[in-house]
Amino acid sequence: MSQNLAKQAAARAAIKYIEDDSIVGVGTGSTVNFFIDALAEIKGRIEGAVSSSEASTERLKSHGIPVYDLNAVDSIPVYVDGADESNRYLQLIKGGGAALTREKIVTAVAEKFVCIADPSKVVGCLGEFPLPVEVIPMARSHVARQLVKLGGDPVYREGVITDNGNIILDVYNMKIEKPIEMETAINQIVGVVTNGLFAEKGADVLLIGKEDGEVEILTK
């Protein structure tokens, strides 16, 4: 599939940002799976990884890459992760794979966030992709009502429990013209764990892979 070629090109390009003997921050998703496979080829050069999901942890371990608890790590020079959408300012929507909270935590610790994506992820205005919000289960209806007040149409993601034991509301029909303000407003709703806007701290580098193997590099 040509989209996979584009994802793989972006994933492989991220390898050159990895520092020797470092702990690598690793995100979640199909694009990141290509990155983990590429990382396995240079595993002798790194100390190990911190992972943002059980799924990525399993894949890293299957390649023999040591996975550390975030609390046991002093620094993460580079975090590599995908996105569901990016605007030209490298502000992102993430969480299509329901790993947004751990992704945001590792992003907060990392010195540099390298985002890997195929061209379909690049948009003019965020919000075409429904915005994932991780919510404490008992607050589901309350949070949904507040999200409606912010202009969205929240939909419960049936059958999904996050790695943290919470639920996901996907918010449709939001044209997010002010991503930082929206990220802050949603995080202030009681019962929200976090939301999938990575705007206050977005990516530092966006690698857009193309199906012919070329990679476009955007930086802040």
Ligand SMILES: O=C(CO)[C@H](O)[C@H](O)COP(=O)(O)O
């Ligand atoms: O945020 C994420 C997971 O929570 C992913 O990075 C995002 O959904 C992109 O996934 P993919 O690389 O499979 O398109």
